Amino acid sequence: xxxxxxxxxxxxxxxxxxxxxxxxxxxxxxxxxxxxxxxxxxxxxxxxxxxxxxxxxxxxxxxxxxxxxxxxxxxxxxxxxxxxxxxxxxxxxxxxxxxxxxxxxxxxxxxxxxxxxxxxxxxxxxxxxxxxxxxxxxxxxxxxxxxxxxxxxxxxxxxxxxxxxxxxxxxxxxxxxxxxxxxxxxxxxxxxxxxxxxxxxxxxxxxxxxxxxxxxxxxxxxxxxxxxxxxxxxxxxxxxxxxxxxxxxxxxxxxxxxxxxxxxxxxxxxxxxxxxxxx
Amino acid sequence: xxxxxxxxxxxxxxxxxxxxxxxxxxxxxxxxxxxxxxxxxxxxxxxxxxxxxxxxxxxxxxxxxxxxxxxxxxxxxxxxxxxxxxxxxxxxxxxxxxxxxxxxxxxxxxxxxxxxxxxxxxxxxxxxxxxxxxxxxxxxxxxxxxxxxxxxxxxxxxxxxxxxxxxxxxxxxxxxxxxxxxxxxxxxxxxxxxxxxxxxxxxxxxxxxxxxxxxxxxxxxxxxxxxxxxxxxxxxxxxxxxxxxxxxxxxxxxxxxxxxxxxxxxxxxxxxxxxxxxxxxxxxxxxxxxxxxxxxxxxxxxxxxxxxx
Numbered sequence: 001x002x003x004x005x006x007x008x009x010x011x012x013x014x015x016x017x018x019x020x021x022x023x024x025x026x027x028x029x030x031x032x033x034x035x036x037x038x039x040x041x042x043x044x045x046x047x048x049x050x051x052x053x054x055x056x057x058x059x060x061x062x063x064x065x066x067x068x069x070x071x072x073x074x075x076x077x078x079x080x081x082x083x084x085x086x087x088x089x090x091x092x093x094x095x096x097x098x099x100x101x102x103x104x105x106x107x108x109x110x111x112x113x114x115x116x117x118x119x120x121x122x123x124x125x126x127x128x129x130x131x132x133x134x135x136x137x138x139x140x141x142x143x144x145x146x147x148x149x150x151x152x153x154x155x156x157x158x159x160x161x162x163x164x165x166x167x168x169x170x171x172x173x174x175x176x177x178x179x180x181x182x183x184x185x186x187x188x189x190x191x192x193x194x195x196x197x198x199x200x201x202x203x204x205x206x207x208x209x210x211x212x213x214x215x216x217x218x219x220x221x222x223x224x225x226x227x228x229x230x231x232x233x234x235x236x237x238x239x240x241x242x243x244x245x246x247x248x249x250x251x252x253x254x255x256x257x258x259x260x261x262x263x264x265x266x267x268x269x270x271x272x273x274x275x276x277x278x279x
Numbered sequence: 280x281x282x283x284x285x286x287x288x289x290x291x292x293x294x295x296x297x298x299x300x301x302x303x304x305x306x307x308x309x310x311x312x313x314x315x316x317x318x319x320x321x322x323x324x325x326x327x328x329x330x331x332x333x334x335x336x337x338x339x340x341x342x343x344x345x346x347x348x349x350x351x352x353x354x355x356x357x358x359x360x361x362x363x364x365x366x367x368x369x370x371x372x373x374x375x376x377x378x379x380x381x382x383x384x385x386x387x388x389x390x391x392x393x394x395x396x397x398x399x400x401x402x403x404x405x406x407x408x409x410x411x412x413x414x415x416x417x418x419x420x421x422x423x424x425x426x427x428x429x430x431x432x433x434x435x436x437x438x439x440x441x442x443x444x445x446x447x448x449x450x451x452x453x454x455x456x457x458x459x460x461x462x463x464x465x466x467x468x469x470x471x472x473x474x475x476x477x478x479x480x481x482x483x484x485x486x487x488x489x490x491x492x493x494x495x496x497x498x499x500x501x502x503x504x505x506x507x508x509x510x511x512x513x514x515x516x517x518x519x520x521x522x523x524x525x526x527x528x529x530x531x532x533x534x535x536x537x538x539x540x541x542x543x544x545x546x547x548x549x550x551x552x553x554x555x556x557x558x559x560x561x562x563x564x565x566x567x568x569x570x571x572x573x574x575x576x577x578x579x580x581x582x583x584x585x586x587x588x
Contacts, residue, residue: 098371107357107390277337
């Protein structure tokens with residue numbers, strides 16, 4: 001299995017499309033940093049406009065934590081797109097290239113082949129989120145330093161002491177990795193159904209966008225569906241920035257995400273075991 | 280050329296596969312013996328590739344059984360595949376990787392310990408040693424075909440399955456592949472299952488063959504026997520077909536005359552009779568411009584192909 005995973009990782013990282021995500025984050029996050037150098041003060045003023053009359057803010061509110069928090073909010077749609085670029089190509093790419101014939105006529109089981117690909121996809125996903133964390137937290141640290149984190153949660157403004165923040169980001173990025181693994185699993189499932197990577201990329205994004213829109217519309221009927229939409233739990237990394245943190249709710253969300261991963265991966269395994277390789 | 284050994288390497292029984300309403304393979308039975316170069320002939324769409332895909336577990340049959348090396352293919356898939364090398368249709372590789380990396384990937388999952396030296400040996404054998412670092416996407420079709428053969432031979436398998444290995448090759452390339460097949464069979468004692476739609480190709484290298492059409496077997500047997508058993512259809516082009524017909528009257532040739540078309544007379548005769556008939560025409564003052572032999576097996580094959588078209 002280790003050999004298969006290393007082969008799949010080698011194949012992933014020898015493809016140009018793999019680096020699109022890393023490059024996009026490598027460009028996007030510094031742009032946010034630059035924008036915040038010039039516009040950061042205005043952003044904080046806007047966030048605190050309602051309470052500036054009552055409170056005086058001191059210290060470094062424009063810091064790497066605030067920027068990382070803003071960057072984390074891109075997880076709903078933007079980062080999933082970068083994940084599906086690779087996830088959607090994992091199986092469909094082999095079908096397009098005709099290389100199923102090269103791999104599956106060897107003495108390896110289809111289950112091992114699919115599992116190795118899936119694990120390689122999960123590793124890519126986690127590396128991308130790690131890269132996102134590195135770019136936003138570490139690069140931001142050198143530009144803005146650390147300080148208190150001011151965030152708006154619902155109708156509340158919460159300010160965290162700087163000593164109480166880093167662990168929350170570790171938890172949030174860890175949770176984000178899990179959430180993005182669900183996206184990778186879904187694109188992987190779609191990838192097993194078709195012979196072209198475009199289909200899985202578009203389908204996964206369509207599902208995410210539809211789910212996000214349904215979640216956002218404040219109608220009772222649609223709100224009753226919301227708990228069953230996995231996108232609802234992808235953004236639950238924000239639970240790490242509650243005061244106090246509801247760990248039970250986090251564990252429940254983690255359980256739901258893992259369940260989705262298992263369902264998507266299980267379905268892929270079943271489909272691929274039965275699949276006739278015609279490409 | 281009879282089977283070299285009576286030990287069955289491939290035993291296909293009542294194999295069937297359909298895709299929705301299309302019957303691709305219908306109740307097919309094939310036996311391939313150790314040391315055979317087995318020609319698997321049929322026009323495009325006859326079910327050759329579907330059969331080969333089933334032999335390699337890429338497709339699951341609806342019915343029937345396949346035994347390879349005496350083992351049930353679908354129960355002992357891994358141990359069987361460990362000893363098979365194959366090209367299925369056009370050989371495809373990871374174009375963004377160099378040739379040697381493609382072979383390294385294949386070698387790592389082949390179930391054998393394959394050294395870099397061995398990889399270079401097979402690249403040398405197929406004439407790609409100098410291009411081992413080149414990305415496969417820069418290769419011509421012929422080079423990919425040769426790389427396909429290299430990956431099939433890499434782990435020194437006992438059974439080699441080649442699906443139309445000369446497709447897209449120039450005449451020199453086709454000859455090289457045929458020579459390689461003969462070398463593999465004669466010198467290295469490999470069993471070869473060769474799919475093709477070119478009768479001539481199979482004739483050159485195979486000892487046994489089967490022709491399939493619309494998924495069912497039509498002709499099966501020893502290549503030499505099949506070719507000898509079938510009379511030659513020979514067309515004589517002469518200067519005066521009427522005169523030729525006249526002089527054939529009252530001779531044994533008359534009943535062998537099949538057809539007259541313009542200045543062409545078509546006979547059903549055996550190989551050794553061609554010279555006698557030619558001599559007969561010349562003696563009686565009929566000029567022979569050309570003699571074109573066509574085996575009836577070839578005609579039969581062409582007929583199948585034409586029906587398909």
